[in-house]
Amino acid sequence: MARQSAGGTGSTGDTGTGTGAQVKAARRPGIRLPALAEYDGGGLEPDGDYDGLDVRDADLAGQDGAGARFMDCALTGCALDGTSLPSARLLDSVLTGVRGVGTDLSGATLRDVELLDARLGGTQLHGAVLERVLIRGGKIDFLNLRRARLKDVVFEGCVLVEPDFGGARLERVEFVDCALKEADFSAAVLVDVDLRGAEPLGIARGVDRLSGAVISPAQLLDLAPVLAAELGVRVVA
Numbered sequence: 001m002a003r004q005s006a007g008g009t010g011s012t013g014d015t016g017t018g019t020g021a022q023v024k025a026a027r028r029p030g031i032r033l034p035a036l037a038e039y040d041g042g043g044l045e046p047d048g049d050y051d052g053l054d055v056r057d058a059d060l061a062g063q064d065g066a067g068a069r070f071m072d073c074a075l076t077g078c079a080l081d082g083t084s085l086p087s088a089r090l091l092d093s094v095l096t097g098v099r100g101v102g103t104d105l106s107g108a109t110l111r112d113v114e115l116l117d118a119r120l121g122g123t124q125l126h127g128a129v130l131e132r133v134l135i136r137g138g139k140i141d142f143l144n145l146r147r148a149r150l151k152d153v154v155f156e157g158c159v160l161v162e163p164d165f166g167g168a169r170l171e172r173v174e175f176v177d178c179a180l181k182e183a184d185f186s187a188a189v190l191v192d193v194d195l196r197g198a199e200p201l202g203i204a205r206g207v208d209r210l211s212g213a214v215i216s217p218a219q220l221l222d223l224a225p226v227l228a229a230e231l232g233v234r235v236v237a
Contacts, residue, residue, distance in 0.1 A: 023214045024192040026172040027152040029112040029132040031092055034072055044068060044083070061100065080120070155180075166206070175201075185209045195219065 036054035044065035052072045061081040065088060073093040080100030087107045099119040107127045117137040126146040130153050139159040147167040156176040164184045171191040175198040185206030193213040195201055201219050203210075207226045215223070228235055 023194050024172050025194070026154050026174045027132055028134055028154055029092075029114055031094060031112055031114060033074060033092075033094065036072070036074055044085075162204070 034052055036052055039053045039055040039058060041058065044060060044063040046064055046066045046068070048065055048068040050068065050070045050073055053070075053074075055073060055075045055078060057077040058075075059079045060083050061079045062083065064084045066084055067087045068085060069089045069091070070093050071089075071091045073090075075093070075095045075098055077097045078095075078099075080098055080103040082102045082104075083100060084104045085108060086104050088105060089109045090111070090113050091109075092112045094114045094116065095118065096114075096116045097118070098115075100123075101121040102124075103120060103122075104124045105128055106124045108125065108129075110128065110130045110133050112131075113133045115133070115135045115138075118135070118140060119138055120143070121141040122144070123140060123142075124144050125148055126144050128145070128148045130148065130150045132152045133150075134154045134156065135158055136154075136156040137158055139161070140163070141161040143160060143163040145163065145165050145168050148165075149169050150173050151171045153170070153172075154174045154176060155178045156174075157178055159179045160181065160183070162182045162184070163180070165188045166184050166186040167188060169189045169191075170193050173190075173192075174194045175196075177197050177199070179200060180195070180198040181200065181202045182204040183202060183206075184204055186209070188206055188209045190209060190212035195210075195213050196216045196219070198219075201215065201222065203223065203226060207223065207230050225235070
């Protein structure tokens with residue numbers, strides 16, 4: 001199958017912030033899928049091994065794939081409502097147009113993965129490890145990334161509603177032309193996180209954890225009331 005990567009507007013170099021500071025750009029996944037075999041529709045199994053499969057329009061709702069491994073796979077238009085995939089490993093794979101509520105990927109590993117045009121709600125990724133992951137397009141509501149580790153992750157052209165990054169570690173993470181609404185960064189650690197492409201940039205909790213992030217002057221003005229409240233500063237006209 002031809003490469004399905006979004007290409008690379010990100011790079012391994014540094015990006016200037018306009019104030020003399022530098023932020024390291026995220027490395028994007030470089031996925032080259034091999035010729036894929038058609039999925040037989042047999043359903044998911046705990047600790048299952050799925051290698052080089054083309055899974056199209058499959059209803060995987062409510063199925064149990066705990067600990068399963070997906071390598072060099074393409075999942076397109078699949079239903080993931082209530083699908084149980086804790087501690088699963090998704091490697092060198094592309095997920096396009098998947099949809100579902102309550103998908104459980106807690107403790108999972110996503111490495112060299114593209115998630116494109118997804119429509120997800122309440123996805124559980126707490127304690128997960130994401131490395132070289134591109135999340136582009138679509139909308140994800142109530143994404144749970146508490147205590148997850150994100151390294152070289154790009155959110156591009158997507159809408160994130162009330163994502164929870166509480167206690168997570170984010171390193172070389174970029175938000176590009178995406179909406180970030182009521183995000184929770186409580187107790188998070190941010191290293192080389194570029195928030196300048198988030199519009200709007202809405203932070204409900206954890207504004208005190210933004211050390212290690214880069215924002216634009218306009219975003220600073222928008223966040224001024226939240227920052228003032230965090231510092232206990234009264235603003236009186």
